[in-house]
Amino acid sequence: MDGLSLAFLITVLRVALPLGYAALGELVAERAGVLNIGVEGMMLVGAFAAYHIGVATDSVLIAMVFAILASVLLSACFAFFVIVRVADPIVCGAALNILALGVTGTLHRTLAGRMNAATVAPQADGMMLILIFALVAIGIVVLLRTTRAGLTLRAVGESAQAAYAQGIPVKKVRWNGILFGGAMAGLAGASLVLWVSDTFVEGMTNGRGFVALVLVLFGGYRVGRMTVGALVFGLATALQFRLQALGFEIPYDLLLMLPYVLTLAVLVFLGDRVKGPADLARPFYG
């Protein structure tokens, strides 16, 4: 493989990986019946924490841990309102996104004022991040298919009442699903800073959290398809960079559209019609 195509492949993976992480987390949350559209905000908080802790400690590992903690904390706020206060999950998710954008922006400006503008975060080993993704992905497949925990999780998402009547602690399961989703979004945000770009920019997630949501839905709640979807998105994005660089006479807006259109097309053609969890985004009072 020559240098050019290797660079191309790495670009593909760099775009796909954060999406993959975020989608895995959202998959687990949705399987438990919780629709968290705040993925974007949780990723952003993860990226913010990864950058500043990474710069402060110069340790990739500590940066990742704090990125995860930060977005788990944010997802816990979401869980509190949605599960304990039984608030509308869509509204709470939207609030999460706005909150994250505002908080990270303000804090970053404050902190960055005292930093050298060129300060970069330490860089993670891409292979390591991909390996972690593979392990988590396989773990989720095994968990959902062959374990009691997986069966319980799916039951809570399909019919909270039926699960509750079988003695399953519905709220606890949903808490776990949301927190796991938060952890994965944190990893997604961290890999965005520690591998894809080396710095933090306000609103740098730029809609990736929503792409992850779409991957879950159009990937038919299957880990394999979601991963394919993330890779297609990565491929199209890398292609689009390359096409822009080659200077074709195509309006760049059209090129920017390419990843979204292509990913949607592939996932729609890949999938038979899949029903999501029946109790998704329905409140549980029990």
Place this chain on the structure above:
Amino acid sequence: MQHVELRNIEKRFGSTHALRSANLELRRGEIHALLGENGAGKTSLVRVLFGMIQPDAGEILLDGMPAQIESPADALDKGIALVHQHSLLVPAFTVAENLLLGDRDAFFLSPSKRDQRAADWLERYGFYLDPKTRVETLSVAKQQRLMIVRALSRQVNLLILDEPTAVLAPSEVEELMRLLDRLRGEGMSVVFISHKMEEISSLCDRVTLLRGGETVLSQPLADLNVRDLAQALLGTDPPPPLQPPRSTPGELALRLDDLRAPGLQLSLELRRGEILGIAGIDGNGQDVLEEILAGLCVPEKGRLELAAPPVGILPGDRERSGFIAELSLAENLALSHAAEPHNSPLYRSALGMHWLLSQKLERATRAAITRHQIKGSARDLAGDLSGGNQQKLCVARALGSNPQVLVAINPTRGLDLKSTRELRNELRAHAEAGGAVLLISTDLDEVLEISTRVEVLFRGALSPLDSAEPSRERIGALMLGGTGS
């Protein structure tokens, strides 16, 4: 030996006093009937026993020791299982997944091992069912049976069945009774809720009767007869059975001519002034016939002639298609007329003047409430009514557009004695006022009690009965596919 005792249980939900002073004494290895009219507190009481709701006052004793049952999980740990009136299975899951849901034995279990374990349990209770089947494709009876097997697989020693027979055909009821009898022999205690006196007197050992949230009677069944029970239940003497409508059949109201649809091939004629009873065991084409008459399904072949549209329908599954639980009575009544304002006096009176819409609608609703004796106000949510009142709301909706033909599918399923009688009287009144009623019911007693004529539906085809006085045995034979002679 005393197994469970509930003493002076009290529970309020907002302004309603569901349980005032309810007592239940259950001995080990007995089948204990829990009786009471709708709203008497039976379901609340068993929910307390299953830990789904916490009582405001009162004591629970398990094996003579004071106990608390905090949640369904806690109840299952203490050996108590509840089989709900409505399916509490996960529709998208397979039989095996549902059976092992909540099981705490093995953490790792591959789908094939899951199927194997499920198959073992199913076989132990003589229930031959493919563990890979998705539950949403099963009949109501099979789903219920599955819930019972699941409860048994949890090693419980007390099984609570909330109106298990309301959704079953006669042969399925017998099968259930045999199973319960066998379990009693193995030492299981059973709480059995039912409205049907015959089932209770043939199956149960003792009975507890609730009225208005209080226990009014608790004694061995051997000391009572069906008449005593009915009397205790109603607080008055049971009324004599109803008769078919007194009117003579007149002109043709509905004609189905060689109608064909999946699982259905029949012809029938329905005349004004009569109730045509269609008897048959569930699953013989009733669903398709209902859908065709409701206009939800177009027949493949054949003609449907209606002398005067529209058709009023009392759906078989009233909770799914009879009303919207989250809307008020007034809104539910208004909805049914939204599509055909011209045929509807209710709609005209309600919506004629837009600025007075809500008052007019409420007034029209109050009129319907009075006419159909619904217990509730115009602004109450339909979902908060008792089953009997919900069905009366469905009647009000169905009759609101002044239909000539009224189709009723299992109209008294799950209703108590009093509501059942009121409902059957509504059907009779409709026929006597010149309407035509098509009564499709799996309850043979109901069909025989109020029908002018009876036909039997078997595998999608009708067999008319010629004689004026059809015998139960003959109809029973036809329902099972015999010749009936």
